[in-house]
Amino acid sequence: MSKYTSPLTVAFLWHPSDANNVKPVIDYCYLMLSRNVEVPFSRSMNLPIFYYTSLANGIPPPQIRIESLHNIVFAFISPNLIADDIWVEYIENIQNQEDIIIIPIALDKSVYTLKGRLGTYNFIRAYEFEEEYINQYLFISITHEIYRFTLNESFNELSLGKESSLKIFISHAKNGRKGVILARAIKTFIDTTSMRNFFDSTDIAAGFSFEAEIIGNIKESSMVAINSDSYSSRFWCQKEMICAKENNRPIIVVDCLEEFEDRRFPHSSNIPSIRVQVDGAPIEIDLLRILCAILLETVRYFYSKLTLYMYKNAEIIPVNAVLSSRPPDILDLGKFIKNDGDHINRINSVFVYPEPPVYDEELSVFSGLGILLYTPLTIDKESLSGKRIGVSISEPSKLEQISIAQVNEKYMQLSQDLARHLLARGATVIYGGDLRPNGFTEFIFSEAQTLKNRMASNDIHIENYIAWPIYKKDTEEMIKWKVKYHNVAKMIEIAPPLGILDLIPDMETFFPPINPPNRYVWCCCLTKMREEMISACDARICVAGKCTGYNGKMPGVLEEVLIALRMEKPVFIVGGFGGITASIGQVIFEGVVPDELTFEWQTQNNNEYQKDLAFSLLRDPSDIVEYKEIIDSLKNAKLRNGLDTEDNIRLYNTPFIEEIVFLVLKGLKTIT
Numbered sequence: 001m002s003k004y005t006s007p008l009t010v011a012f013l014w015h016p017s018d019a020n021n022v023k024p025v026i027d028y029c030y031l032m033l034s035r036n037v038e039v040p041f042s043r044s045m046n047l048p049i050f051y052y053t054s055l056a057n058g059i060p061p062p063q064i065r066i067e068s069l070h071n072i073v074f075a076f077i078s079p080n081l082i083a084d085d086i087w088v089e090y091i092e093n094i095q096n097q098e099d100i101i102i103i104p105i106a107l108d109k110s111v112y113t114l115k116g117r118l119g120t121y122n123f124i125r126a127y128e129f130e131e132e133y134i135n136q137y138l139f140i141s142i143t144h145e146i147y148r149f150t151l152n153e154s155f156n157e158l159s160l161g162k163e164s165s166l167k168i169f170i171s172h173a174k175n176g177r178k179g180v181i182l183a184r185a186i187k188t189f190i191d192t193t194s195m196r197n198f199f200d201s202t203d204i205a206a207g208f209s210f211e212a213e214i215i216g217n218i219k220e221s222s223m224v225a226i227n228s229d230s231y232s233s234r235f236w237c238q239k240e241m242i243c244a245k246e247n248n249r250p251i252i253v254v255d256c257l258e259e260f261e262d263r264r265f266p267h268s269s270n271i272p273s274i275r276v277q278v279d280g281a282p283i284e285i286d287l288l289r290i291l292c293a294i295l296l297e298t299v300r301y302f303y304s305k306l307t308l309y310m311y312k313n314a315e316i317i318p319v320n321a322v323l324s325s326r327p328p329d330i331l332d333l334g335k336f337i338k339n340d341g342d343h344i345n346r347i348n349s350v351f352v353y354p355e356p357p358v359y360d361e362e363l364s365v366f367s368g369l370g371i372l373l374y375t376p377l378t379i380d381k382e383s384l385s386g387k388r389i390g391v392s393i394s395e396p397s398k399l400e401q402i403s404i405a406q407v408n409e410k411y412m413q414l415s416q417d418l419a420r421h422l423l424a425r426g427a428t429v430i431y432g433g434d435l436r437p438n439g440f441t442e443f444i445f446s447e448a449q450t451l452k453n454r455m456a457s458n459d460i461h462i463e464n465y466i467a468w469p470i471y472k473k474d475t476e477e478m479i480k481w482k483v484k485y486h487n488v489a490k491m492i493e494i495a496p497p498l499g500i501l502d503l504i505p506d507m508e509t510f511f512p513p514i515n516p517p518n519r520y521v522w523c524c525c526l527t528k529m530r531e532e533m534i535s536a537c538d539a540r541i542c543v544a545g546k547c548t549g550y551n552g553k554m555p556g557v558l559e560e561v562l563i564a565l566r567m568e569k570p571v572f573i574v575g576g577f578g579g580i581t582a583s584i585g586q587v588i589f590e591g592v593v594p595d596e597l598t599f600e601w602q603t604q605n606n607n608e609y610q611k612d613l614a615f616s617l618l619r620d621p622s623d624i625v626e627y628k629e630i631i632d633s634l635k636n637a638k639l640r641n642g643l644d645t646e647d648n649i650r651l652y653n654t655p656f657i658e659e660i661v662f663l664v665l666k667g668l669k670t671i672t
Helices: 016-033 085-095 109-113 131-151 177-190 210-218 235-246 284-313 330-335 360-367 398-403 408-424 440-454 475-485 498-503 516-535 556-566 579-590 599-605 609-619 627-635 645-653 657-668
Strands: 008-013 049-052 070-077 101-106 167-171 196-198 222-227 251-255 273-275 337-339 344-346 350-352 372-374 388-394 428-432 462-467 489-494 539-544 571-574
Touching: 008 016, 008 131, 016 049, 016 131, 016 284, 070 085, 070 131, 101 109, 101 131, 131 284, 167 177, 167 210, 167 235, 177 222, 177 284, 210 235, 222 235, 222 284, 235 251, 235 330, 251 284, 273 284, 330 337, 330 360, 360 372, 388 408, 388 556, 408 428, 408 440, 408 539, 408 657, 428 440, 428 516, 440 462, 440 475, 462 516, 475 489, 489 516, 498 516, 516 556, 516 609, 539 556, 539 579, 539 657, 556 571, 556 579, 556 627, 571 579, 571 645, 571 657, 579 627, 579 645, 599 609, 645 657
Parallel strands: 008 049, 008 070, 070 101, 167 196, 167 222, 222 251, 251 273, 350 372, 388 428, 388 539, 428 462, 462 489, 539 571
Antiparallel strands: 337 344
């Protein structure tokens, strides 16, 4: 395997004093551009997005990390930022970083006094947008710049401005009343933006071929197809749709049927569609929805194309595969079979398209011709069959997330992606977690359930280890979980160790960790659970984890790493998501002992910690936490994970979910 490089990084940067105005816009963009963790197998691009800000009156985060093929930063410039010398210096330093495209967004008309190269740039003028629709307007502006500067395949330094802008081809039937009204409204609306557009015959230069002009414009445009009652029956509408698909262009359908269409043109399927109501002049929010949809599909389309290319370059997918940014349809058959006059010959046999995989029934025409159809998820099916992989992941504190530019949703996405790829390859995922509503286990179980249906498999399963007394907290809720997920997950309840039964008054009643004796019981129960869980694993993947506020004798992920090393289990250290795992990685890979791995720091940052240790020593003098021994163990750690030193350092440093998955799978395939 070669190195996988992330195609694109998108960063949002803002001063903490502007959070109330900026955060809703950024969260809206994040939701649109990232996979929705609450919708398993949602069709989305999952762009790597990072948040750069600080707490109130805090220092800015570290400099923007340049990790990807393309890196673009959207900086929200406000009077608050310009009045803060630390932030002004921070912005100036970013301007001097190479390989970063920085797009300034003006929150106020007074911010153009900003010093440095950025002050000479044309800003996105957020203060000019209608407050009611500011999320949509800024999303359109932001995604347009993502396309222009990082995904436009014809972009070059000499064709800036409108020459590099997105071009939209509006395909519609001229005799569809509502379709014509909507097409004209879209064109008028587009004309007020920086996007070029091609609309009908009025833009065809005199003396040029009508057909040649249409085809030429489609080849360099994203298409908005307005599906009125007569659209599917019109020759030129059909020709335009086929031309867009054959030339691999992004397409959306805007459905505005009035009454009835007797046949939906089959080639207008397999693409995103939105519904708008056209009664009189189209309303502004519907026009914004259409532009948001075509820009989103354009970015998704070209980002998917670039991602698949990087997969091929890294040998994740076959070098002879035909790549497509959407699932296959009948028009794609021409890429695989050819009529030479007497025979029909197969000229290609492998087709790879983005996640999620569609159902086998939809692809039966292709598979019947011997064409193999995959997504990156399914191309390596069964390669980990029989292996039992443990995953340790929990989010660190909000302060630490800010310091590494991560957001809470990314931890959910990583847990789902790891589980999805492991399960799809035949592995059993072993997880130790509680049953909090909207917690990690719930998202993983939902992902596994959907994957089971997608891949028509009865073998996909998860083992979830739960320590006493956690599984006694809500027995009724536990029963509901078991019923809901019994076909994908097995709950393994670990009883308390025998040596502490005298401290437990009632085994059937929940036992809260409210005092040193109770917390000692929790500590022993969690240690036993972790030992049994890790003993059942063939390898362990460790991500993030709390540094404080834990219920065991040390941070949970730290204890799991130490147990795995003692048992000589392969361990993967993912440090780019922070937490105690990043601290562990500092010792292993850098030889640096961070504060959080010292006894002094732990006692200062965990209430009641010294009281708990005192009770533990009275109960069992041999059971003491020695951080010097922990550091020595980590410095001499043998990870045994199949990765060489260079790949382990990459895994420790990378903040990118796809690269983490790539490196983990690479290591697991070499472990016998």
